Amino acid sequence: GDSVTQMEGPVTLSEEAFLTINCTYTATGYPSLFWYVQYPGEGLQLLLKATKADDKGSNKGFEATYRKETTSFHLEKGSVQVSDSAVYFCALSDLGGSEKLVFGKGMKLTVNP
């Protein structure tokens, strides 16, 4: 079945550091790709998405580009803030059969001042 593999943490960075979180996927067809973020004690929230190859999703300074040739959707941010401390999940839409999202394992990011 469809699956998502993402870089596992935890990762600790200093404020203003550059962030990359790797994500690759395996899917039949052409899924949409997503990054969700989970702040401490909360549910997941959609951070950004891309629905087709070469699309770039962006939000709150984060970006990710849908790369069909490498089946990747890496998340980047040029300068992280303490408030970015959270768990980040890469996901794809599995539209075969019932619609559902398939998530990676998540990566915990801590940003220190």
Place this chain on the structure above:
Amino acid sequence: NAGVMQNPRHLVRRRGQEARLRCSPMKGHSHVYWYRQLPEEGLKFMVYLQKENIIDESGMPKERFSAEFPKEGPSILRIQQVVRGDSAAYFCASPPPGGIANTGELFFGEGSRLTVL
């Protein structure tokens, strides 16, 4: 998302007891997903329901777990005879009307954290 309500937020059970987790989706939404977040394992799909119908239960363990979404009232995830391995955070999510095909966005509740002693 504040619109998806889950309760209880925290639940402690002893081995062999039953756990019932409730989820009310966003107003006007008639579908819910249940996901389980185990330590070190990320989010795993469990079941997808609409009112009075199970659409996809391919992620549900074969025994002890059941889910329903009645015509009136919240969706309920029920775990019978809990074991320590059931300790996890259980999240409910509500898709927008029309499903996730267009936006891919799921609106998550804050989760119910089950601890089995």
